[in-house]
Amino acid sequence: MGAWAIAVHGGAGVDPNLPLQRQEEAKQLLTRCLNLGISALNSNLSAIDVVELVVRELETDPLFNSGRGSALTEKGTVEMEASIMDGPKRRCGAVSGLTTVKNPISLARLVMEKSPHSYLAFSGAEDFARQQGVEVVDNEYFITPENVGMLKLAKEANAILFDYRIPNGCETTCGANVESPLHMNGLPISVYAPETVGCVVVDREGRCAAATSTGGLMNKMTGRIGDSPLIGSGTYACDLCGVSCTGEGEAIIRATLAREVAAVMEYKGLGLQEAVDFCIKTRLDDGKAGLIAVSKNGEVAYGFNCNGMFRGCATENGFMEVGIWE
Amino acid sequence: MGWAIALHGGAGDIPLSLPLESRQPREEALRRCLQIGVEALKAKKPSLDVVELVVRELENIPQFNAGKGSVLTNKGTVEMEASIMDGSTKNCGAVSGLKTVVNAVSLARLVMEKTPHVYLAFDGAEEFAKEQGIETADSSHFITAENVERLKQANEAHRVQLDYTQPLQNGSKEERPNANGDVQLGTVGCVSVDSYGNLAAATSTGGLVNKRVGRIGDSPIIGAGTYASELCAVSCTGKGEAILCATVARDVAAMMEFKGVPLEEAASYVIHECMPKGTAGLVAVSAAGEVAMPYNTTGMFRACATEDGYSEVAI
Numbered sequence: 001m002g003a004w005a006i007a008v009h010g011g012a013g014v015d016p017n018l019p020l021q022r023q024e025e026a027k028q029l030l031t032r033c034l035n036l037g038i039s040a041l042n043s044n045l046s047a048i049d050v051v052e053l054v055v056r057e058l059e060t061d062p063l064f065n066s067g068r069g070s071a072l073t074e075k076g077t078v079e080m081e082a083s084i085m086d087g088p089k090r091r092c093g094a095v096s097g098l099t100t101v102k103n104p105i106s107l108a109r110l111v112m113e114k115s116p117h118s119y120l121a122f123s124g125a126e127d128f129a130r131q132q133g134v135e136v137v138d139n140e141y142f143i144t145p146e147n148v149g150m151l152k153l154a155k156e157a158n159a160i161l162f163d164y165r166i167p168n169g170c171e172t173t174c175g176a177n178v179e180s181p182l183h184m185n186g187l188p189i190s191v192y193a194p195e196t197v198g199c200v201v202v203d204r205e206g207r208c209a210a211a212t213s214t215g216g217l218m219n220k221m222t223g224r225i226g227d228s229p230l231i232g233s234g235t236y237a238c239d240l241c242g243v244s245c246t247g248e249g250e251a252i253i254r255a256t257l258a259r260e261v262a263a264v265m266e267y268k269g270l271g272l273q274e275a276v277d278f279c280i281k282t283r284l285d286d287g288k289a290g291l292i293a294v295s296k297n298g299e300v301a302y303g304f305n306c307n308g309m310f311r312g313c314a315t316e317n318g319f320m321e322v323g324i325w326e
Numbered sequence: 327m328g329w330a331i332a333l334h335g336g337a338g339d340i341p342l343s344l345p346l347e348s349r350q351p352r353e354e355a356l357r358r359c360l361q362i363g364v365e366a367l368k369a370k371k372p373s374l375d376v377v378e379l380v381v382r383e384l385e386n387i388p389q390f391n392a393g394k395g396s397v398l399t400n401k402g403t404v405e406m407e408a409s410i411m412d413g414s415t416k417n418c419g420a421v422s423g424l425k426t427v428v429n430a431v432s433l434a435r436l437v438m439e440k441t442p443h444v445y446l447a448f449d450g451a452e453e454f455a456k457e458q459g460i461e462t463a464d465s466s467h468f469i470t471a472e473n474v475e476r477l478k479q480a481n482e483a484h485r486v487q488l489d490y491t492q493p494l495q496n497g498s499k500e501e502r503p504n505a506n507g508d509v510q511l512g513t514v515g516c517v518s519v520d521s522y523g524n525l526a527a528a529t530s531t532g533g534l535v536n537k538r539v540g541r542i543g544d545s546p547i548i549g550a551g552t553y554a555s556e557l558c559a560v561s562c563t564g565k566g567e568a569i570l571c572a573t574v575a576r577d578v579a580a581m582m583e584f585k586g587v588p589l590e591e592a593a594s595y596v597i598h599e600c601m602p603k604g605t606a607g608l609v610a611v612s613a614a615g616e617v618a619m620p621y622n623t624t625g626m627f628r629a630c631a632t633e634d635g636y637s638e639v640a641i
Contacts, residue, residue: 090571096542097448117534117541118567122423122448124540217443223450224443225422232549232573250444254416256549256576263577267584285416 002206003298003316004041008033008054010064011195012247012290014308014324023324025063030312030322033057037201038314047201047209047242048086048109055082055105055211058197062144064310065195067103070142070215072151073222078142080104080215081229083119084112087208087237087296094229097122100136101129105213108229110134119229147218154219195310196228198235198244202294204316208242210235210258217249227252232259240265241272243293247306251287255279261293271295276303328633329367330519330615333359333380335390335627336512337563337607340641342624349641352389352627356639359383360629363518364637373526373559374412374435377516381408381431381528384514388470390627391512393429395470396532398477399539404468406430406532407447407546410438413525413554420546423448426462427455431530434546436460445546473535480536512627513545515552515561519611521633527552527559527575534566544569549576557582557613558589564606564623572600578610593618 008030037054045053059067070078082104083094093112096119101107110132111120120128129136196214203209212235214228226249227234236243236258243258252258260283264275272295280291280303290304292311300313312322335356363380371379385393396404408430409420419438422445427433436458437446446454455462513531529552531545543566544551551562553575560575569575574596581592589612597606597620607621609628617630631637 085571092571094542115538116567117538117543118570119542119547120538120540121542122540124538127540128538221441221443221446221450221454223423223446223448223453225420225445225447226443230445230547230549231570232547232576236573250442253444253548254418256553256573259549259573259576259580263580264584267580 002204004201004203005294005298005300005313005315006034006037006041006050006199006201007292007294007300007302007311007313008037008058008197008199009244009246009290009292009302010058010197010310012304012309013288013306014310016307026310026324027322029061029063030310033199034312034314034320034322037199041201041203041316044204046205047203047207048084050201050203051199051209051211052084052105052109054199055197055213056103058199059103059105059213064197065215066197066213068142069144069147071218071220072143072147074219075222076148076151077139077222078215079222080142080213081225082108082211082213083229083231083235084108084211085209085231085235085237085242086112087239087242090238092118092231094119094231095121095125096225096229097223098125098129099139100126102135102137105211107132107134118231142215150218196246198246198292200242200244200292200294202242202296202298206296208237208240208294208296210237210242210244212244232256234258236262238262239296241293241295243291245289245291246309247289247304248287251284252289255283255287257283257289257291261291265295272299273301276301279303280305328615329521330611330617330630330632331360331363331367331376331516332609332611332617332619332630333363333384333514333516333628334561334563334607334609334619335384335514337621337623337626338512339604339623340625340627344641353639353641355387355389356627356629360631360637360639363516364631367518367520370521372522373518373520373524374410376518376520377526377528378410378431378435380516381514381530382429384516385429385431385530390514391532392514392530394468395473396468397473397535398469400536401539402477403539404465404532405539406530407542408434408528408530409546409548409552410434410528411526411548411552411554413527413556413559416555418444418548420445420548421447421451422542422546423540424451424455426452426464428461428463428467431528433460444548476535513551513563515563515609517554517559517561517609517611519559519613519615523613525554525556525559525611525613527554527561529561543567544574549573551575553579555579555583558610560608560610562606562608563626568601568605574601574606574608578608582612589616590618594620597622
């Protein structure tokens, strides 16, 4: 029996001026989620159960951009998406365009296990949710006042905001007034911070799993699908590893980033950290993104080429780390 | 080196005894589409234009499962999806859940070129289509009698039918379902490398017979049903769920890139060693002008041609 390892993330690309209080809240949430995963692993829950459980927690907390607290579409509504993959046998499930499902990641799992399909979206996914009896709520449940404020700013700037939580009362100091040399997707970092969430786990049996969930881009066109629900782009797991990505969706899709990490391990024989570094360094071109990964040997790794990534990781031998910056 | 093109009209449990009246129009159609692609390449059109052009043509042909002739959802409606990718820039576009757009592949290209996004679906995609003024038609344009019949049979058998199954004649079971009762299906796609060495791939489909409304397959998923890089371009067909989880198109390119394996070997390996039998087929071209068209199903409607004069149309 091997040793478990787990990593979680809350998005890559962080404003260097992020208020300390937000940083603290984020670290606390990541720590809480890690601990949840750790007790589950110590109770011998399988990797697929653990990633679902941890991502549910991240979705339920309004801090990051998934479930409650999701970024808003141009119409001011929430459309959530998620995907989950079970390394052994490479089973997968994905959902997009959810508007009432409280925990998208759980619906993605049900698609994988209870439907003949791998990916369901929009009204079809919502119907399936009702048939499965998962918890549903009004779309308003997911919308937070902060995000309503952000959407307004984004529209004023007529730009797509990737996600950013601006604490109440700071609207006057953010956006155009904050000069920041850092940009992501053409926008100043102060108005861009994708906070997709994800979790990757390898359990004691060496099984890997990965899960990713998001509300997508602030001010996105309705119907826009990003990398998070796309198997091979935002999420991937196989016998060798489990990977979850976050950042500029387009760049992640073009690089089929999650699959890439597994492919270089498989076809070039690289180790986990080497594979992660290789992909981050060479596969993203001008794109900015980050990812977390675990290998069947109980290793954990992460990498990002942008300014910061909310993350946490832990291994059975007692190593634990939560961080935002390099 | 030189240009090369390959296209498919779907892999599946195509009966070996396919009657002439079913074979002929499809072979003719493949030949015609191949010709269109070849002429475009000879006229030095870039790969991206060529694959879009050819897939549009395939979508307009009612015998293939894309655009006109798309198979139906469990509610008797059409939901079409497609994706396109430019190997030199890795730019890509995808659409799903289309009901009225005559040429899904063209909308996918517009998403790639005219929006900051890569993938639009359902109502959002239909709205975008209206804004772009792309050609739309109401559902009667897409629905064919054959597909209404297929849906009826699938419903009667409580099956999600992945196949091109010939509408059963006199109750005789022509198709051979897999263990779980599913049968396999088609999609259309085209890959090409132009005289400048640029690669592109495009795939389009109506999906699975009797699929749940909202089901997305592999065709619009970059890396699964479609992929193009500087080394190769790939378009897949078969059981979408399996192709998605195995990220087939990307795998072929990854083997070439990271293991240095040539196109034919990579394509063959992925189809024959990595995919359960009866689930997939693909067409691929490499920057060097090679073509590969492996499939592990009974048949695959396909055609290809290379600059040095080789050409093939087959099932």
